[in-house]
Amino acid sequence: MQNKFIVNSSQQHLEPTIKNAIHNFEYHTEILGEGDRNVIKIVEIEGKKYAIKSFKIPNFINKVAYRFFRKSKAERSYIYASTLLSKEIGTPLPVAYDLYMTPFLFNKSYYVSELVACDLTYRELTTDFSISDHEAILRAFTRFTYKLHENGINFLDHSPGNTLIKRVNGDYLFYLVDLNRMEFGTMDFDTRIKNFAKLTIHKSMIEIMSNEYAKCSGEDEEKVFNLMWTYTKEFQYRFYRKIRVKKRIFFWKKKYKTISGDSPI
Template identity: 40%
Template sequence: MKIIHCHPKYQHLKSKIESIIKGFESKGVAVTIGQRNVIKSFEVDRLTLNIKSFKKPNAFNSFIYKWIRRSKAKRSFEYASRLIDCGISTPFPIAYKEETSTLGLKKSYYVSEHIDYDFEFRALIHNPKFPEREEILKQFAEFTFKLHENNINFLDHSPGNTLVVKTKQGYKFYLIDLNRMRFESMTFEKRMHNFRRLWLSKTMIKVIAKKYSELYNTSYQETHDLMLKQSMAFQHKINRKKLRRSGRKMQFKS
């Protein structure tokens, strides 16, 4: 069985999207070719679409995604719609497709509008002298605060999952890779925990913590200390195996 669901705004493209997905393997321009997922772009009626093909799940997950949990494609579509309703920017959700059998999910695809972005958030990590870096970090703190105020816990809040567009009014942030989210009350501890995957340096934490503390009406020191603690714990956890193998000391970036 093949099911395709289109946003009401794009119902007129349904048949064309179905045709594109049929030829996904041999057509389109590669955006990301990963071990798990593949993203390609396609031109349709002067509109550029990004189509994400999720890796075929194993037998267990195939059953789970059909009968118990929503597929990653469906979650991506629904979460994007919910973000937009909250005023959070993300590439517009156009459609998703699921291919299933009686045993479970076989393949799934998520279709979204292409964003011409200027850089990823990760550029600020790799380049401490990035133009207007401090101002971008302040605006990013405001963006993340807005997420938290809307009770959105973006579990994959990592450097490659925020696209940045420079506008006349400032910087606009777009979330991508949306299939892992929780919509829940965000305590102060959860908010600081949500920064841990961003690989923030000490300097970046100082800037973000100062702005966030102003917005959340809490002390800078408390905000800074917990954000730093969460970030260091995550980075040390990821680096632990590398440390053991190399026998070298790795320092937290300043």
């Protein structure tokens, strides 16, 4: 099986250790995230913690596509993280990616990044309204999203679990994770507001975010709110309709698992 291993030039000294950590992925016991598709494990290398994401082996069509026509999720994650950092957008430092393939089919892939110790994720804002600086974080997050849009970054998985939040001296730092779905280019107003659709079901949060985005953009606040709330409701309808359909199709399963990262709450 062929192998393509790329390591960040700033991390070249760790190359043998990182390769070894990936090779022994199944033996690492500290799991950060585990689902039907991907598994993330934490390893410590020279006193620093890293996250290794193992992507699920794709279906046959994508095995062909990733082999010849499209970059794999691991490679895209690495490239997009580098792009974000070049634009001064927070994301864990991309360290390496590792691809395994045959001459005709793509197989397995891994993405390695530094582990960011955060105080919370956006998801906690949707479930715990007692957080003392809840509104301040939400407004700072909205300004962060506006910065993404101004830089032509459409983060297609802008959902509750994919933004890490760190408090620093009364301010907030945001780090995007799960980066393999992004588009780059000038974003019109409609596309910008639609980018908020997956974040929350709570109207009160939409009111705050639309107010702050109107301040940033100079757009009419009522216009921003109405469009943001409309897109939020449309996403909710589509999301739960998909759940209902899959429950009917896979009726023999005792419990249907929602797709990690897509759930709005």
